[in-house]
Amino acid sequence: MEVRAAVAVAAGKPLEVTTVNLEGPKVGEVLVEIKATGICHTDEFTLSGADPEGLFPAILGHEGAGVVVEVGPGVTSLKPGDHVIPLYTPECRECYSCTSHKTNLCTSIRATQGQGLMPDGTSRFSTLDGDPILHYMGTSTFANYTVLPEIALAKIREDAPFDKVCYIGCGVTTGIGAVINTAKVEVGATAVVFGLGGIGLNVLQGLRMAGASMIVGVDLNPAKKEMAERFGMTHFVNPSEVEGDLVPYLVNLTKRRGDTIGGADYTFDCTGNVNVMRNALECAHRGWGQSIVIGVAPAGAEISTRPFQLVTGRVWKGTAFGGARGRTDVPKIVDWYMDGQIEIDPMITHTMPLEDINKGFDLMHAGESIRSVVLY
Ligand code: NAD
Ligand code: AHE
Ligand code: ZN
Numbered sequence: 001m002e003v004r005a006a007v008a009v010a011a012g013k014p015l016e017v018t019t020v021n022l023e024g025p026k027v028g029e030v031l032v033e034i035k036a037t038g039i040c041h042t043d044e045f046t047l048s049g050a051d052p053e054g055l056f057p058a059i060l061g062h063e064g065a066g067v068v069v070e071v072g073p074g075v076t077s078l079k080p081g082d083h084v085i086p087l088y089t090p091e092c093r094e095c096y097s098c099t100s101h102k103t104n105l106c107t108s109i110r111a112t113q114g115q116g117l118m119p120d121g122t123s124r125f126s127t128l129d130g131d132p133i134l135h136y137m138g139t140s141t142f143a144n145y146t147v148l149p150e151i152a153l154a155k156i157r158e159d160a161p162f163d164k165v166c167y168i169g170c171g172v173t174t175g176i177g178a179v180i181n182t183a184k185v186e187v188g189a190t191a192v193v194f195g196l197g198g199i200g201l202n203v204l205q206g207l208r209m210a211g212a213s214m215i216v217g218v219d220l221n222p223a224k225k226e227m228a229e230r231f232g233m234t235h236f237v238n239p240s241e242v243e244g245d246l247v248p249y250l251v252n253l254t255k256r257r258g259d260t261i262g263g264a265d266y267t268f269d270c271t272g273n274v275n276v277m278r279n280a281l282e283c284a285h286r287g288w289g290q291s292i293v294i295g296v297a298p299a300g301a302e303i304s305t306r307p308f309q310l311v312t313g314r315v316w317k318g319t320a321f322g323g324a325r326g327r328t329d330v331p332k333i334v335d336w337y338m339d340g341q342i343e344i345d346p347m348i349t350h351t352m353p354l355e356d357i358n359k360g361f362d363l364m365h366a367g368e369s370i371r372s373v374v375l376y
Pocket of ligand 2: 040041042043051052053054089105110170296297320321
């Protein structure tokens with residue numbers, strides 16, 4: 001069938017909105033009509049050329065929601081009409097990783113997914129001339145129809161609005177999951193969140209849900225302060241306004257009564273900047289502070305710190321998709337939203353048709369949006 005898609009033709013070039021061919025679902029695959037998709041910083045990261053796994057031409061997008069149109073042979077858990085959220089971290093429930101129950105990083109189709117291909121090693125997308133176009137993160141939600149493996153779809157309730165719950169496909173789950181699944185933050189904890197964008201705000205609301213007592217937000221853009229306060233931030237720090245080094249400033253700010261050292265129980269990097277990651281680790285409390293890396297750093301970037309930081313009990317951890325097992329956890333997060341336990345609407349600051357998708361990237365570059373959502 002012919003579908004409308006925003007194609008990433010080359011690194012650093014705007015997406016080209018055009019008509020492409022999409023083959024129907026093969027064994028174990030599902031054709032989904034995408035109704036809405038968010039634009040995450042990771043899409044920008046790959047489009048910029050900074051992603052070591054970035055391949056072109058490809059159809060980006062990994063934060064979608066839609067409806068099942070057709071299922072391929074062997075698909076048993078989904079049927080046409082089901083409402084779904086695509087999962088860039090699938091959940092096969094059979095591989096060594098899934099059955100370990102130690103990680104959400106299902107490995108059953110990761111190799112082909114990283115090559116922009118379906119599990120059988122081919123692409124379903126092509127140009128009208130028949131040249132292949134690659135998938136991205138196994139989801140390719142910047143197209144109004146896409147094909148995914150059955151194990152990469154979470155079935156969700158039908159009364160959930162696509163234009164909001166698409167954000168659960170990445171940002172909401174990543175931020176809240178980093179707090180609940182990865183850090184396992186306890187009531188009364190102190191926390192510092194670096195980067196108050198689409199991920200950082202969800203870390204904030206995760207911390208609020210977990211009952212953190214002090215939630216410090218750090219961002220170079222002062223315009224992020226107001227929204228961050230709405231999502232639970234108790235103290236705002238703009239590094240460019242801090243006299244002296246940021247780390248001792250934050251260590252002192254998070255010092256509790258009776259503590260002579262200071263430092264936060266939990267810190268989170270939501271910037272992808274390796275210098276920020278180091279600061280985040282080093283302002284975690286001596287002896288037990290955990291620092292969670294969420295941001296995705298460019299090809300070639302490396303983190304560093306004095307090993308003494310770890311010897312003295314700080315813990316450096318990372319998280320992908322907030323440690324969430326997508327088919328199991330995503331429907332529950334949709335319920336949280338529908339029940340009013342988490343907020344999404346204020347973070348969706350802009351919506352646009354697919355034709356204007358590049359404006360969403362412009363708004364992100366200008367720091368003017370939290371989430372832009374493309375409505376099909
Ligand atoms: P965003 O652009 O919405 O937000 C980034 C924020 O960081 C902005 O508010 C910006 O002003 C701030 N910032 C940039 N440099 C800073 C600095 N030096 N100090 C303080 N603040 C700074 O991006 P996002 O969508 O929130 O994504 C954030 C990061 O998380 C990206 O690297 C993205 O690729 C990554 N990400 C990771 C996962 C995962 O599963 N691990 C999931 C989604 C996104
Ligand atoms: N391909 C990049 C890394 C990109 C990355 O870290 N992706 C995150 C999700 S970001 C969502 O916005 C992730 O889930 N990673 C786990 C995985 O298996 O890809 C690189 O550096 O090679
Ligand atoms: Zn994302």
